[in-house]
Amino acid sequence: MGARHHGSPLPELATMRLDSEPDVFTARQLARAAGAAAGLDGPDQVRFATALSEIGREALAAGGARIDFVLRNPPALAVVLTADRVIPADAAGLVAAGRLVDLTVSPTGPAAGGAGGAGGAGGAGGAGGAPTVVTLAKPLAPGAVVDDARRTRLRQILAATVPLSPADELRVQNSELVSALAELRDNQNELLRLNAELEETNRGVLALYSQLSAELEETNRGVVALYGELDERGIALTRANEAKTRFLRSVSHELRAPVNSVLGLARLLLDPAGDSLTDEQRRQVELILASTKDLLTLVNDLLDLSKAESGRLEPALEQVDIRAVLAHLDGSLRPLATRPGVELVIEEDGEVGPLYTDETLLGRVLRNLVGNALKFTEHGEVRVTAARTGDAGDTVTFVVRDTGIGISAEDVEQVFEEFYQARSHLHARTRGTGLGLPYARRVCELLGGRLDLVSELGRGSTFTVTLPRDADVCHQADAEEGADSPLTPGEAPVRVSTALVVDDDPAFRMTMRRLLADRADRVLEAGDGHEALAALHADPPDVVFLDLMLPGLDGGEVMSTMGADPALRDIPVVIVTWSDHDTRRGRGPGSAVAVLAKLTLSQRAIDAVLARVDALRP
Ligand SMILES: Nc1ncnc2c1ncn2[C@@H]1O[C@H](COP(=O)(O)OP(=O)(O)OP(=O)(O)O)[C@@H](O)[C@H]1O
Ligand SMILES: [Mg+2]
Structure with a gap:
């Protein structure tokens, strides 16, 4: 039936009974009208109306209900449906309505279970239960005011609402469905748009991220490349330094052989036993000899330096008497101290005791330093002192x-570099190439010590050599050394039938040929190691004079090949070398019977060697 409106001041806007199917339509239309009047939007009106009609159907199945429309505070539109009996809590209409609007059900009826839940048969609700009251509520827009005036207005609107025919109601519901679908589609479109936006954002974030990581990678690559370049430069620097050392060594070595030959030939020309020269010729040859000696000194300096630098200089350690070293220094340098205003003082400070080191190398270092001091001092003195130093007295210090x-602060380190000479008015008058100090420092390091310099321009310099008293390198200067008596010439020169001279320098072979002219019936020559071995097999000699530095197969290899061959093993070998280091050791490598220094080659030395070869003969 239609809505029955109260005229009373009750808060209800409208009240109606629900007893038949058309009443459900009416309730629905009132709900929509109330929603519209209370200011709910279209979709909310439909939700509200639909929920009420769903519940209404369940109430009808349970025997009918009373429905009150109310406007509440806080502002909300509510519908209270009081069923005549119990509506089961799991009734489909109740559940559907709960999805559309907020609703409270009290008291909660027991679930009907089975077919009863569908609400078919009347009175299916549990008998004896309190009737169900369902309240649907929809809050109004924020700021809405609920007062009596408003209620009155709504009451009038609802009273004027004319129930529609079922056909009209169907049309309305259809259009509601259409608009719900449209709303759904809008929502879906909105969702799609949001998704796309999100995706876009994600893409942006990803792009940013990959750009950042690309940048990071780029930076990393740069750092790696930078380090690589640094390493490469370091390697290049080391290589350049090694190349310099190699260059010095090979140039000086290549120079040494011809210079030695010139020296030997000049000596032979001056030999009183040789052809006589005119005075003029003698004077010229003496000049050649003097210049060649200078040249040889330079070449030797270079070679020494490069050997010290490449670690190929092996100190020969022995017990050294410091007093003897100082006396020797005095003897060899006093002739250089020619400036009238300069005094050379060499002294031992206290009892220094013996030193275990390489005497020749130490002598060279000190001669270099004192030589410099004498060169660069015009007034005053040059003082050399030796003293025992170190906390435990385990070092010896030589101070020059x-x-x-003096030397300026900028030059103090530079003077230890090859060929560096500080500018001074004295350089025009003095000789030198700038190799003395670098060599001296390398040698000091080689002997386990150091060379330091303190100097002040215009006031003088102090060079300090500090050496360990016992250079704890291998102590190889053993007692056996004494057994190697120095070469002494025999009474009458020894003669051999065949001698083989192996050297790649034809000038040197010629020198040897002359020196051996009266000592051997035949002198054979070989220019390299392979030729030497061929000559040895073809015509075994009584003695071989062997140069160690040979092209192709070197002297050492020739010797080991000879040692492994029973036919050649017993042929005595004399090593001929420019290295005074080898000669200081007395014996060459392997089975050599003697070592001859090219530098001091003489008839006497040859005779002494031949005497030793003779003595070794079985
Ligand atoms: N006692 C010193 N007083 C002042 N300057 C010195 C002294 N010793 C060395 N120097 C400076 O150091 C430079 C290098 O010395 P170094 O001994 O290496 O070479 P050199 O004496 O010029 O030549 P070399 O020693 O090769 O014959 C000298 O040219 C000189 O300028
Ligand atoms: Mg010098």
Whole structure:
């Protein structure tokens, strides 16, 4: 039936009974009208109306209900449906309505279970239960005011609402469905749009991320490349330094052989036993000899330096008497101390005791330093002192102090570099190439010590050599050394039938040929190691004079091949070398019977060697 409106001041806007199917339509239309009047939007009106009609159907199945429309505070539109009996809590209409609007059900009826839930048969609700009250509520827009005036207005609107025919109601519901579908589609479109936006954002974030990581990678690559370049430069620097050392060594070595030959030939020309020269010729040859000696000194300096630098200089350690070293220094340098205003003082400070080191190398270092001091001092003195130092007295310090021109602070480290010479007015008058100090420092390091310099321009310089008293390198200067008596010439020169001279320098072979002219019936020559071995097999000699530095197969290899061959093993070998280091050791490598220094080659030395070869003969 239609809505029955109260005229009373009750809060209800409208009240109606629900007893038949058309009443459900009416309730629905009132709900929509109330929603519209209370300011709910279209979709909410439909939700509200639909929920009420769903519940209404369940209430009808349970025997009918009373429905009150109310406007509440806080502002909300509510519908209270009081069923005549119990509506089961799991009734489909109740559940569907719960999805559309907020609703409270009280008291909660027991679930009907089975077919009863569908609400078919009347009175299916549990008998004896309190009737169900369902309240649907929809809050109004924020700021809505609920007062009596408003209620009155709504009451009038609802009273004027004319129930529609079922056909009209169907049309309305259809259009509601259409608009619900449209709303759904809009929502879906909105969702799609949001998704696309999200995706876009994600893409942006990804792009940013990959750009950042690309940048990071780029930076990393740069750092790696930078380090690589640094390493490469370091390697290049080391290589350049090695190349310099190699260059010095090979150039000086290549120079040494011809210079030695010139020296030997000049000596032979001056030999009183040789052809006589005119005075003029003698004077010229003496000049050649003097210049060649200078040249040889330079070449030797270079070679020494490069050997010290490449670690190929092996110190020969022995017990060294410091007093003897100082005396020797005095003897060899006093002739250089020719400036009238300069005094050379060499002294031992206290009892220094013996030192275990390489005497020749130490002598060279000190001669270099004192030579410099004398060169660069015009007034005052050059003082050399030796003293025992170190906390435990385990070092010996040689100090070379002068009152000369001194060295500026910028030059103090530079003077230890090859060929560096500080500018001074004295350089025009002095000789030198700038190799003395670098060599001296390398040698000091080689002997386990150091060379330091303190100097002040115009006041003088102090060079300090500090050496360990016992260079704890292998102590190879053993007692056996004494057994190697120095070469002494025999009474009458020894003669051999065949001698083989192996050297790649034809000038040197010629020198040897002359020296052996009266000592051997035949002198054979070989220019390299392979030729030497062929000659040895073809015509075994009584003695071989062997140069160690040979092209192709070198002297050492020739010797080991000979040692492994029973036919050649017993042929005595004399090593001929430019290295005074080898000669100081007395014996060459392997089975050599003697070592001859090219530098001091003489008839006497040859005779002494031949005497030793003779003595070894079985
Ligand atoms: N006692 C010193 N007083 C002042 N300057 C010195 C002294 N010793 C060395 N120097 C400076 O150091 C430079 C290098 O010395 P170094 O001994 O290496 O070479 P050199 O004496 O010029 O030549 P070389 O020693 O090769 O004959 C000298 O040219 C000189 O400028
Ligand atoms: Mg010098």
